Amino acid sequence: MSSLTPINPDTINEMFTTACNAQMEGRLQEAQKLYSELLTFIDAPLLHYNLGLVYYDLSDYENALPHFETSVKCNPEDIDSLFNLALCYKKCSRISDSITFYKKVLVLETNNFDALYNLAGCYRELRQDQSAIETYLKVLEIHQDHISATNNLAYMFQITGQPDQAIRYYKNVLSLDPGHEAATHMLASLEGVTPQSSPDSYVRGVFDNYSDHYEKSLIDELHYSVPTKLRTLFNSIFPEDYIVSSGLDLGCGTGLSGEAFGNIVKSLDGIDLSEKMLDIAREKDIYTSIFSGNIVDYLRSTKIKYDFFVATDVFNYVGNLKEVFSLAQSTASKNAVFCFSTETITGDSFKLQPSGRFAHSPGYIVEVVKKAGWNVELQKQTGLRMEKGKWIPGVLWILKN
Known part of the structure; x- marks a missing residue:
C-alpha cells in the first residue's frame, strides 16, 4: 500500500471489479480512470497490465507502453505481457524492441504462431528480407494453410528477385482462396499478364x-x-x-x-x-x-x-x-x-x-x-x-x- 490515505480492501476489490466490467463492456475511459486511481493505492502488476490493455484499445500506445513494461518487469516469463509489450513497441515504431520481445515469447513457447507471424512482419518492415522469409516459412510449418503468411511469403520472394518461388506461393494462396484479388494481381504481374487496372482491395490493402x-x-x-x-x-x-x-x-x-x-x-x-x-x-x-x-x-x-x-x-x-x-x-x-x-x-x-x-x-x-x-x-x-x-x-x- 502507498503512503496515501488508506483505503478499505473491500473498496479496492469493488473498484477493481467495476473497472474490469467497464473494460469488458467497452467503457474504456471509465476503466482507465478506475485503474489509474487504483494504482495510487496499490502498485500491482495486474493493474499495470490491464491499464496497458485499456490504453492500447484506446490507440494511446505511448501511455500503454510503460504499463506493459512494468508488467513484464514484474512477470518476465508471462507470455501475454511479453506479447502485448511487443505489439505496443511495434505501434510506437520501435521495431527492434518489438523483435526482442517476440523472441522472448518464442523462447518460452517455440511454436507460438502469432508471435512468429508478427516477428516476420517486423523483419519485413525493417527490410531484413531473409529473416522475414525464414520466419514466414516457420509460420507455414505450423499452419500450412494460413493465407496471409503464404501471401506475404510470396511477396517477399517477389521483392527479393525469386520469381519462381513467388509464383509458387501466390498459386498456393489462390488454391486456398480462388477469389484472392491481391494474389491474382501479383501473379499476373509475374506471368506477364496486363489487366485493365488494379483491384480496389489490393490497392486498399497495400496502403x-x-x-x-x-x-x-x-x-x-x-x-x-x-x-x-x-x-x-x-x-x-x-x-x-x-x-x-x-x-x-x-x-x-x-x-x-x-x-x-x-x-x-x-x-x-x-x-x-x-x-x-x-x-x-x-x-x-x-x-x-x-x-x-x-x-x-x-x-x-x-x-x-x-x-x-x-x-x-x-x-x-x-x-x-x-x-x-x-x-x-x-x-x-x-x-x-x-x-x-x-x-x-x-x-x-x-x-x-x-x-x-x-x-x-x-x-x-x-x-x-x-x-x-x-x-x-x-x-x-x-x-x-x-x-x-x-x-x-x-x-x-x-x-x-
Missing part, C-alpha cells in the same frame, strides 16, 4: 498496411518528391498569383500533393481508397472534403465542377486511363488544369510490371488525353523514387482543357 510509415519510407528512404517537383513545373508556366476555386486530389493518400498545391486552390477535395491514409490526411486539415472510394466511381457521381486536378503516383495502379481522363473532363470547368505523374515504359501502351505497378508509354498518355479533350501543356521526364539503388523513370504532366 492501409503502409499508412503508419508511409511518408517516412517514401520521402526519407525512397527519396520521393514528386508533388514538389510537379509544383515546381507548374510554377514554371503559371503566374505566381494563379488561384482557382475548386480542386480535386485524386488518390490523395496522406495529403502530400495537397500540401504542395493547397495554396492555389480555395477549396480542395481529396479522395482515396485507403481509410488509414485518409485518417492521416484529415489530421493535416488540408482538404475541404475527403471522400473514401474509387476515383472512377467518384468522378462518375460527383456534381461538382473542378478547376484543378492532381494525381501523383496514382496511375501506377490504373492501367487503362481512358475512362479517368474522360470522366475528369466531364467534371472539369473551362480552362481546368490537370497535373499528374506516370511511370514510363517504351512502346505505345501500358503494362503491369513485376512490381505490381502499371507503367505507361508517353505516346499512350498523349493519345488518351487528347481523345478525352485535354491538351498537353508540358511534360518532363524525371526520377520518381529510388528502388534497389536506381531511380524509377517517370514523366510529370500538366494538361489544360
Whole structure:
C-alpha cells in the first residue's frame, strides 16, 4: 500500500471489479480512470497490465507502453505481457524492441504462431528480407494453410528477385482462396499478364498496411518528391498569383500533393481508397472534403465542377486511363488544369510490371488525353523514387482543357 490515505480492501476489490466490467463492456475511459486511481493505492502488476490493455484499445500506445513494461518487469516469463509489450513497441515504431520481445515469447513457447507471424512482419518492415522469409516459412510449418503468411511469403520472394518461388506461393494462396484479388494481381504481374487496372482491395490493402510509415519510407528512404517537383513545373508556366476555386486530389493518400498545391486552390477535395491514409490526411486539415472510394466511381457521381486536378503516383495502379481522363473532363470547368505523374515504359501502351505497378508509354498518355479533350501543356521526364539503388523513370504532366 502507498503512503496515501488508506483505503478499505473491500473498496479496492469493488473498484477493481467495476473497472474490469467497464473494460469488458467497452467503457474504456471509465476503466482507465478506475485503474489509474487504483494504482495510487496499490502498485500491482495486474493493474499495470490491464491499464496497458485499456490504453492500447484506446490507440494511446505511448501511455500503454510503460504499463506493459512494468508488467513484464514484474512477470518476465508471462507470455501475454511479453506479447502485448511487443505489439505496443511495434505501434510506437520501435521495431527492434518489438523483435526482442517476440523472441522472448518464442523462447518460452517455440511454436507460438502469432508471435512468429508478427516477428516476420517486423523483419519485413525493417527490410531484413531473409529473416522475414525464414520466419514466414516457420509460420507455414505450423499452419500450412494460413493465407496471409503464404501471401506475404510470396511477396517477399517477389521483392527479393525469386520469381519462381513467388509464383509458387501466390498459386498456393489462390488454391486456398480462388477469389484472392491481391494474389491474382501479383501473379499476373509475374506471368506477364496486363489487366485493365488494379483491384480496389489490393490497392486498399497495400496502403492501409503502409499508412503508419508511409511518408517516412517514401520521402526519407525512397527519396520521393514528386508533388514538389510537379509544383515546381507548374510554377514554371503559371503566374505566381494563379488561384482557382475548386480542386480535386485524386488518390490523395496522406495529403502530400495537397500540401504542395493547397495554396492555389480555395477549396480542395481529396479522395482515396485507403481509410488509414485518409485518417492521416484529415489530421493535416488540408482538404475541404475527403471522400473514401474509387476515383472512377467518384468522378462518375460527383456534381461538382473542378478547376484543378492532381494525381501523383496514382496511375501506377490504373492501367487503362481512358475512362479517368474522360470522366475528369466531364467534371472539369473551362480552362481546368490537370497535373499528374506516370511511370514510363517504351512502346505505345501500358503494362503491369513485376512490381505490381502499371507503367505507361508517353505516346499512350498523349493519345488518351487528347481523345478525352485535354491538351498537353508540358511534360518532363524525371526520377520518381529510388528502388534497389536506381531511380524509377517517370514523366510529370500538366494538361489544360
